[in-house]
Amino acid sequence: MCLALFGVYSVSRVRMQTDSLWSIPSAASILHEGNTNLDEFQPWGDPASAYARDEVGGRTYYTYPPGVMVSALPFVAAAEGLFSLMRPVLSRLGAFGADALAWLELFRSTGSVNLGAYNRTEQLIASFYVCAAAGVLLVALRRRVSPRAALVTVLLFGLGTTAFSTASRVLWQHGPGLFTLACVILMLARPTQTSRTAFLLGLWVALAYVCRPTHSLTVLVVTGFMALKHRRQLPAYFAGAVLVAIPFCAYNLSVHGAVLSPYYRHPLDPLASRFFMALAANLVSPSRGLFIFSPFLVLGVVGFVQRWRQRSLEPYEFVFALIPALHWGVISSFGVWWAGHSVGPRFFTDVLPYLVYFLAFPIQDALEAPSKHRVLTGVLTVMVVFSVLLHWRASNSYDVHGWNSVPLDVDLDPSRVWDWKDAQFLRAIPARYR
Numbered sequence: 001m002c003l004a005l006f007g008v009y010s011v012s013r014v015r016m017q018t019d020s021l022w023s024i025p026s027a028a029s030i031l032h033e034g035n036t037n038l039d040e041f042q043p044w045g046d047p048a049s050a051y052a053r054d055e056v057g058g059r060t061y062y063t064y065p066p067g068v069m070v071s072a073l074p075f076v077a078a079a080e081g082l083f084s085l086m087r088p089v090l091s092r093l094g095a096f097g098a099d100a101l102a103w104l105e106l107f108r109s110t111g112s113v114n115l116g117a118y119n120r121t122e123q124l125i126a127s128f129y130v131c132a133a134a135g136v137l138l139v140a141l142r143r144r145v146s147p148r149a150a151l152v153t154v155l156l157f158g159l160g161t162t163a164f165s166t167a168s169r170v171l172w173q174h175g176p177g178l179f180t181l182a183c184v185i186l187m188l189a190r191p192t193q194t195s196r197t198a199f200l201l202g203l204w205v206a207l208a209y210v211c212r213p214t215h216s217l218t219v220l221v222v223t224g225f226m227a228l229k230h231r232r233q234l235p236a237y238f239a240g241a242v243l244v245a246i247p248f249c250a251y252n253l254s255v256h257g258a259v260l261s262p263y264y265r266h267p268l269d270p271l272a273s274r275f276f277m278a279l280a281a282n283l284v285s286p287s288r289g290l291f292i293f294s295p296f297l298v299l300g301v302v303g304f305v306q307r308w309r310q311r312s313l314e315p316y317e318f319v320f321a322l323i324p325a326l327h328w329g330v331i332s333s334f335g336v337w338w339a340g341h342s343v344g345p346r347f348f349t350d351v352l353p354y355l356v357y358f359l360a361f362p363i364q365d366a367l368e369a370p371s372k373h374r375v376l377t378g379v380l381t382v383m384v385v386f387s388v389l390l391h392w393r394a395s396n397s398y399d400v401h402g403w404n405s406v407p408l409d410v411d412l413d414p415s416r417v418w419d420w421k422d423a424q425f426l427r428a429i430p431a432r433y434r
Contacts, residue, residue: 001134001135001138001151001154001155002131002132002134002135003131005127005130005131005134005155005158005159006127006128006131008159008164009123009126009127009130009131009164009168009395010123010124010127012164012168012169012392012395012396013395013396013397014165014169014394014395014396014397014398014401015119015120015122015123015169015170016169016170016341016398016401017115017116017118017119017122017170018052018170018340018341019052019064019172019173020068020122020170020171020172021046021049021052021115021118022038022049022052022053022062022063022064022115023062023064023068023069023072023122023171024072024076024107024115024118024121024122024171025038025041025062025113025115025118026038026061026062026068026069027069027070027072027073027076028076028107028108030069030070030073031073031076031077031080032108036061036062036066036069036251036255037059037060037061038053038060038061038062039059039060040110040111041110041111041112041113042060042111042112043111043112044112045112045113045114045115046115046116049115051063052064054261054262056255056256061255063262063263064173064263065173065210065211065212065213065261065263065264066210066248066251067173067176067177067207067210067211067212068171068172068173068176068211070210071125071129071171071175071176071211072122072125072171075121075124075125075128076107076121079103079107079121080104080107080108083100083101083103083104084104086100087101087104102117103117103121106118119170122170122171123168123169123170125171125175126167126168126169126170126171126172126175127168127175129167129175129176129178129179130158130163130164130167130168130175130178130179131158131168132179132182133163133175133178133179133181133182133353134154134157134158134163134182136179136182136183136185136186137153137154137157137182137185137186137353137356137357138150138151138154139186140182140185140186140189140357141153141154141357141360143189143190144189144357144360144361145360145361145363145364146364146367146368148364148367149360149361149363149364149367149368150360152363152367153356153359153360153363154356156296156356156359156363156384156387156388157352157353157356159388159391159392160294160296160384160387160388160391161293161294161297161349161352161356161387161391162174162293162294162343162344162345162346162348162349162352162391163178163349163352164391164392164394164395165343165344165390165391165394165395165400166342166343166344166346166349167349168395169395173211173212174212174346174349174350176211177208177211177212177215177349177350178349178350178352178353180204180205180207180208180211180215181208181215181218181350181351181353181354182353183200183204184201184204184205184208184218184222184353185320185353185354185357187200187201187204188201188222188225188316188319188320189314189316189317189320189357193226193230193233194233195233195235195236196236197233198226198230198233198234198236198237198240199236199237199239199240200240201222201226201237201240202236202237202238202239202240202241202242203240203241203243203244204240205218205219205222205223205240205241206219206240206241206242206243206244206245206248207244209248210244210248212350213263213264213266214327214330214331214347214350215350217323217326217327217330218323221319221322221323221326222319223237225315225316225318225319229315266334266335267335268330268333268334269333269335270329270332270333272333274337275332275333278331278332278333278337278338279328279329279332281332281337281338281417281418282328282331282332282337282345282347282348283328285417285418286417286418286419286420286423286424286425286426287344287403287410287416287417287418287419287423287424287425288338288339288344288345288417288424289344289345290344290345290348292344292423292425293343293344293345293387293390293391293425294344294345294387294391295383295386295387296359296380296383296384296387297355297356297359298383299359299362299363299376299380299383300355300356300357300358300359300362301358302362303358303359303360303361303362304317304321304358306361306362307358307361317357317358320354320357320358321354321358323351323354324348324351324354324355327348327350327351328348331347331348334347336411337414338410338414338417340404340410340411341401341404341405341410341411342404343391343394343400343401343424344394344424344425362376362380363380366380389428390425390428393428393429394428397428397430399427399428399430399431400424400425400427400428402427403422403424403427404424407422
């Protein structure tokens with residue numbers, strides 16, 4: 001399953017680099033100079049990438065969390081080592097050898113480099129993390145539902161959500177973040193907690209936060225759950241978290257002079273007049289709505305309600321339900337609640353593992369007794385076909401991304417997300433048919 005998903009991701013053509021532009025050069029700086037500053041890449045190339053750089057103490061750093069560049073390290077280090085060893089024979093390997101030599105030269109270059117040339121590298125690394133997240137989710141769901149239900153659920157996660165059209169495209173924070181959350185679910189959804197599993201849980205929770213600040217909700221809720229339900233394992237849980245927290249805080253102190261970088265200190269404004277509109281937009285607007293771009297996720301809500309009414313919810317399943325609810329409020333409190341230039345509900349990408357967890361139960365009902373649940377099966381089939389085609393198109397056509405800029409930049413007029421006559425999902429229809 002993971003290999004099949006990776007194949008689909010790697011042949012999909014859209015690779016829109018924005019926030020991710022400096023992720024690979026930052027990893028190169030760590031490998032070659034032992035630091036994360038980007039000074040060796042001056043003079044800067046494309047001025048459009050300036051927003052992703054911070055000037056601190058006369059040096060320049062990548063704005064976004066260190067988890068992104070660290071997640072790239074094992075892959076670029078392995079590629080550099082392999083291509084260096086193979087260098088004498090690469091020139092005889094045709095197009096592959098030429099591409100490998102060009103990549104090696106680029107990766108070792110300084111000064112003004114072509115950041116766009118890393119789009120394929122970013123895509124492959126991001127695709128790996130999303131596929132790894134799918135594999136871990138499959139293992140976790142197999143403990144709760146049938147093998148078929150687990151497989152179908154994870155395939156919907158991989159092909160019918162922004163895991164495909166956003167997280168797997170380039171090395172955003174979302175790909176590594178999805179993997180850490182899948183591991184959190186695997187460690188938390190257990191009949192018992194031991195010191196070993198609590199240690200690993202703390203480790204993955206902390207790594208999630210290092211990848212993306214919105215995972216602070218996972219930190220708070222999971223830590224509260226462990227304090228209430230598994231107090232004996234708290235020392236092991238905190239021991240795992242400290243392994244990540246100490247170097248993370250030390251890095252921020254050395255670079256920014258504070259425990260958290262400015263990116264982790266963005267203000268929230270839940271009292272703003274547009275908060276309730278943003279709440280609605282993030283769920284049902286035609287260009288940013290979660291239930292518009294992946295309508296089958298509504299059944300995840302149904303799955304939670306069913307289990308709650310049947311009083312069959314496990315204690316940790318309340319954690320899986322609470323985090324997305326809080327996340328919905330947090331992303332609607334952002335100044336840029338529409339997620340900038342993106343495909344659909346990009347901000348909801350960060351809680352997809354929690355949402356698809358509850359989706360597995362209605363899917364199991366539909367698979368085990370299709371004649372008994374004909375309406376559910378029919379509705380689910382229509383939703384799935386629509387979602388998969390939409391996200392496949394968004395991953396293979398730049399027309400869908402063009403909605404963000406044409407006819408007007410969505411950052412200048414966020415109200416466009418409510419325009420049903422020019423909905424972003426309609427851009428998935430080829431122009432000659434539209």
